[in-house]
Amino acid sequence: MSEKSGFEAIPIGLEMGPLEMTLDEDSVNERAGLVQWDDRELMDKFGITPPGMTIVQHARMKFMALPELRVSIWAKSEHEFLKPMKVGGKIFIRGKVVDKYVRRGRNYVVSEYETVDEPGEVLLRSRETGVYVE
Numbered sequence: 456m457s458e459k460s461g462f463e464a465i466p467i468g469l470e471m472g473p474l475e476m477t478l479d480e481d482s483v484n485e486r487a488g489l490v491q492w493d494d495r496e497l498m499d500k501f502g503i504t505p506p507g508m509t510i511v512q513h514a515r516m517k518f519m520a521l522p523e524l525r526v527s528i529w530a531k532s533e534h535e536f537l538k539p540m541k542v543g544g545k546i547f548i549r550g551k552v553v554d555k556y557v558r559r560g561r562n563y564v565v566s567e568y569e570t571v572d573e574p575g576e577v578l579l580r581s582r583e584t585g586v587y588v589e
Contacts, residue, residue: 461523461589462555462562471516471550471566478504483542486511503539509548510534513568513583516550526588530563535580538572545573555587562587 476482483504497503510532518524540546547570554565564587570579 462564462587465521465552465555465564465587467552467554469520469552471520471552471568472548474512474516474548475545476509476512476548477545478508478540478542480542483508497539498542502542504542506536506539507534507579508540509546509570509579510581512548513550513566513581516548516568517564517566517585520550523589524587527564528586528588529583530586531584533582536578537580538576538578540570540572540578546578547571547573553582562589 483498486505486508498505514527517527548568549571550566550568552564553567556563556565563584565582565584568579568581568583569577570581571577
């Protein structure tokens, strides 16, 4: 009998992270430029980062948790923005695999992520589906 590998071996409940970040001014400015966020007043006057500032980290967390994963093709995502992230704030991102399935010969992995601030308040919840490519 052979051991499971790759997609078959991914357990539901596999944790990704935690990842800790400080939203320093340089990284916030870089991200704002990448997403072409025009509302600089929110950043400059109120210290609020662009929405989705940390979503790019989800892929990094997935690749760290699944080292055999070569490619993950985005299929679908849903994001619930609950509170703004603040420039200079420290945040923590945790994720886990919540489902996996095969459809039309492709392997799909569904992950959920939660971003919280230092006091533990939830800032962002995400659910992302990607095609797992070995």
